[in-house]
Amino acid sequence: MKSDEFGPVVVSANDLLTGNVIFLTEKPDWTTNIHEAYVINDKAESCRWLLEGEVQQSLFSDNLFSHVVDPYLVELKIDKEVISFCAFKEALRYYGPSNYFHGKRDWEIV
Amino acid sequence: MESEIGKLYSYSGFDSEFIKERTRQFREQVNRRIKGFLTEEEFTPLRLLNGLYLQTHSYMLRVAIPYGVLNSEQLTQLAFIADQWDKGYGHFTTRQNIQFNWPNLVDIPEILDSLAGVGMHAVQTSGNTIRNITSDPFAGAAVDEIENPLPYAELLRQWSTDHQEFQFLPRKFKIAITGSLNDRAATRFHDIGLRIMLKNGQLGFEVSVGGGLGRTPVIGTVIREFLPKEDFLPYVESVISVWNLLGRRDNKYKARIKITLRELGSKEFQALVEKRFDEIRNTFNGADSKTLEDIKLQFSSVQLIEMPLGNYQNRHKENQGFRNWVKNNVTEHKITGYTIVTVSLKTHGNTPGDATSEQMRMVANLAKQYSYDELRISKEQNIVLPHVHRSALFDLYSMLLKAGLASANVGLISDIVACPGLDYCKLATARSIPLAKELGVRFRDLDLEQKIGILKIKISGCINACGHHHLGHIGILGLERAGKESYQVVLGGEESTETSNIGKNLGPGFSKTEIVPVIEKLVNIYLALRLDDAETFLETYKRVGITPFSKEIYQEFPRRKKNA
Amino acid sequence: MRENNCANSTTKNKTRRESCLIITDSGFETEDYRVDFIDVTTDIVPQALSKLRDSRAVRINFANFKDGRGFTLARLFRLEGFKGVLRAKGDLLPDQYSMLRRSGFDELEIADMVVERHSKAAWLAGINWHSHHYQKRLGSSLIREP
Known part of the structure; x- marks a missing residue:
């Protein structure tokens, strides 16, 4: 990340029960759909939201919020409302493996 | 004439009870995690000790196939698991295990x-502990075998399972054992490598320590030329005991025993091991030797029956596809008339090491019918049927052909070893599988495979080197450069008894679109340079060195300075 | 890989009451201070530890639950002939109690908060540590049965 500009970023994690890739929403809740994720454009705010994710990871209760593993920030590119990932690795993480079509996402092998 | 071979170890009541209890414990641990009694930090090592990773898209369960041996019932059960909880396939690994990518x-x-039901488990396939013991996929069948290493491997399995001192080691610990002159287990690239030796009629082991690949590839150092077989277990325990106290816990990249050995010096390390060995040797009261004898009995023997060759010679003469398959995939057995068959899981264009549940059931049935119910998984990610009579080869081949498993490419350029890479693995920096698939298809289309001959390509998706790229005649290492995949090439790696070499870096890396043409170019350079058809890629490389390869490659694929 | 640029983003609670429980095969006890323990850490070299072999009570302090050195130290110390009380101290997991006992420890001293957090039932499950024990079966163990 360059120091003068920041974001856009989202908070991502894995779901404890399924391992699924999940994103933090504005509510705050978790979603598997990147389009529902809360997009952050400010560094201080990103820290606050990451902290929110981490707090949820360490909650000890039966509520759904505690089923979150290893939250971190993912950088995005947003061009005319089309969302893409800055790192290839993050795109692959979101869309699923490229050797089989598992039908998890609309994904064509690049 | 009838000849005996060792048969599979079958679980004792003790083993079964242990596994039942262990599964009960893990069920509790999962409950404690879900209810929040365990934090993720606490749960992680516990789940890893039971083979469970949280990967990129999902959990991944790595099931142990101890020393790579299984029977048809077990393989059938793996197929059932693939259907029930995965997406209908499994991935066989370079450590003779199987991975399921999609369980909850x-x-x-x-x-x-369901694994316990067929005497299997996922214990210690991960974590900072003694991992699944690996061995020779031809054990018990190889022509060059001094003694079958499998009973020793099983003894190691029992001893290392839930070992109270060694569940929280500085880092993972891998042991490989072989009983043959020709080392098919790459023992010199393990934390401990054990090679069975005969000395003055006595059976024992040569012990090497501190070998490994990963970010610091090292060939193991022999610290005991000859260890009498009775001292086997206390000596292995001494090595790990010394390292458990000295291994670095401040930096995980410096925690492996190879670094301890380097920092301390191998002489000093060896002295400490010998001293510890003197201390603990007498605490072994002989029960280990007795257990070994019991295990040897458990590997109950089977009689291989002498049979006529049947129509083998005619089929071999008539059918070129069969002839090719026999040439590349079939190895001599220690008993005349029998052979060792390697079933290639490298069908061109497929994911290396993957088998569908249907294929698993099919091969399981073939093992039952033709190979005395025995199967092996090799570190080259293929399935081995160790005891097939030559007269059955054509029928076996025909059945494999129907299942799409008759690729006659063992040891050839499309018999590619590849880790799961970025497609599945959280640690990876680039994909391995698409490269393997593209290379397989490319060389099939060029129809050059048989002409090229023996050429081992090994691909890792990160510096942890699960794809053993350092040991490939051509090795490919996937990295990340500015968010994109980038691939480095190493040449001349090999692992054999006489010579072990770590591959040498060709130079700056290549993009995803360049890498397949680069490999094709390397092969063409070799074909132009080789003295005759019999000279393998590795032999040519050793004769001419790396320069003729790098010179031509970078002429055709010049690097911009920025990329270098 | 996942380095965040946010400072102090961890939420671990480092303050803790000092009150501890002792876990043995008979359950939970509060500290009775009947014996004075000699404290050592898991950094100690085996030779230094062996000098304490005639002591009445030694307490080995684990740095954290991933610190597996204590298990080997205990085994070597018992091998040296130590007959006294050997106690482990540190934030270990209930699942490690059996490893402690099998390695030669008698008991574990641990903050009562940590005991509570894991639930007492989880700790009590470890008391059956002597069954399903491969190493004992192979004779590579010095463990005294209860």
Whole structure:
């Protein structure tokens, strides 16, 4: 990340029960759909939201919020409302493996 | 004439009870995690000790196939698990295990129960502990075998399982054992490598320590030329005991025993091991030797029956596809008339090491019918049927052909070893599988495979080197450069008894679109340079060195300075 | 890989009451201070530890639950002939109690908060540590049965 500009970023994690890739929403809740994720454009705010994710990871209760593993920030590119990932690795993480079509996402092998 | 071979170890009541208890414990651990009694930090090492990773898209369960040996019932059960809890396939690994990529956390205890039902488990396939013991996939069948290493491997399995001192080691610990002159287990690239030796009629082991690949590839150092077989277990325990106290815990990249050995000096390390060995040797009261004898009996013997060759010679003469398959995939057996068959899981264009549940069931049935119910998984990610009579080869071949498993490419350029890479693995920096698939298809289309001959390509998706790229005649290492995949090439790696070499870096890396043409170019350079058809890629490389390869490659694929 | 640029983003609670429980095969006890323990850490070299072999009570302090050195130290110390009380101290997991006992420890001293957090039932499950024990079966163990 360059120091003068920041974001856009989202908070991502894995779901404890399924391992699924999940994103933090504005509510705050978790979603598997990147389009529902809360997009952050400010560094201080990103820290606050990451902290929110981490707090949820360490909650000890039966509520759904505690089923979150290893939250971190993912950088995005947003061009005319089309969302893409800055790192290839993050795109692959979101869309699923490229050797089989598992039908998890609309994904064509690049 | 009838000849005996060792048969499979079958679980004792003790083993079964242990696994049942262990699964019960893990079920509790999962419950404690879900209810929040365990934090993720606490749960992680516990789940890893039971083979469970949280990967990129999902959980991944790595099931142990101890020393790579299984029977048809077990393989059939793996197929059942693939259908029930995965997406209908499994991935055989370079450490002779199988991985399932799509289970949910709450399903794991049930999967472990169904494994326990056929005497299998996922214990210690991960974590900072003694991992699944690996061995020669031809054990018990190889022509060059001094003694079958499998009973020793099973003894190691029992001893290392839930070992109270060694569940929280500085880092993972891998042991490989071979009983043959020709080392098919790459023992010199393990934390401990054990080679069975004969000395003055006495059986024992040569012990090497501190070998490994990863970010610091090292060939193991022999610290005991000859260890009498009775001292086998206390000596292995001494090595790990010394390292458990000295291994670095401040930096995980410096925690492996190879670094301890380097920092301390191998002489000093060896002295400490010998001293510890003197201390603990007498605490072994002989029960280990007695257990070994019991295990040898458990590997109950089977009589291989002498049979006529039947129509083998005619088929071999008539059918070129069969002839090719026999040439590349079939190895001599220690008993005349029998052979060792390697079933290639490298069908051109497929994911290396993957088998569908249907294929698993099919091969399981073939093993039952033709190979005395025995199967092996090799570190080259293929399946081995160790005891097939030559007269059955054509029928076997025909059945494999129907299942799409008759690729006659063992040891050839499309018999590619590849880790799961970025497609599945959280640690990876680039994909391995698409490269393997593209290379397989490319060389099939060029129809050059048989002409090229023996050429081993090994691909890793990160510096941890699960794809053993350092040991490939051509090795490919996937990295990340500015968010994109980038591939480095190493040449001349090999692992054999006489010579072990770590591959040498060709130079700056290549993009995803360049790498397949680069490999094709390397092969063409070799074909132009080789003295005759019999000279392999590795032999040519050793004769001419790396320069003729690098010079031509970078002429055709010049690097911009920025990329270098 | 996942380095965040946010400072102090961890939420671990480092303050803790000092009150501890002792876990043995008979359950939970509060500290009775009947014996004075000699404290050592898991950094100690085996030769230094062996000098304490005639002591009445030694307490090995684990740095954290991933610190597996204590298990080997205990085994070597018992091998040296130590007959006294050997106690482990540190934030270990209930699942490690059996490893402690099998390695030669008698008991574990641990903050009562940590005991509570894991639930007492989880700790009590470890008391059955002597069954399903491969190493004992192979004779590579010095463990005294209860």
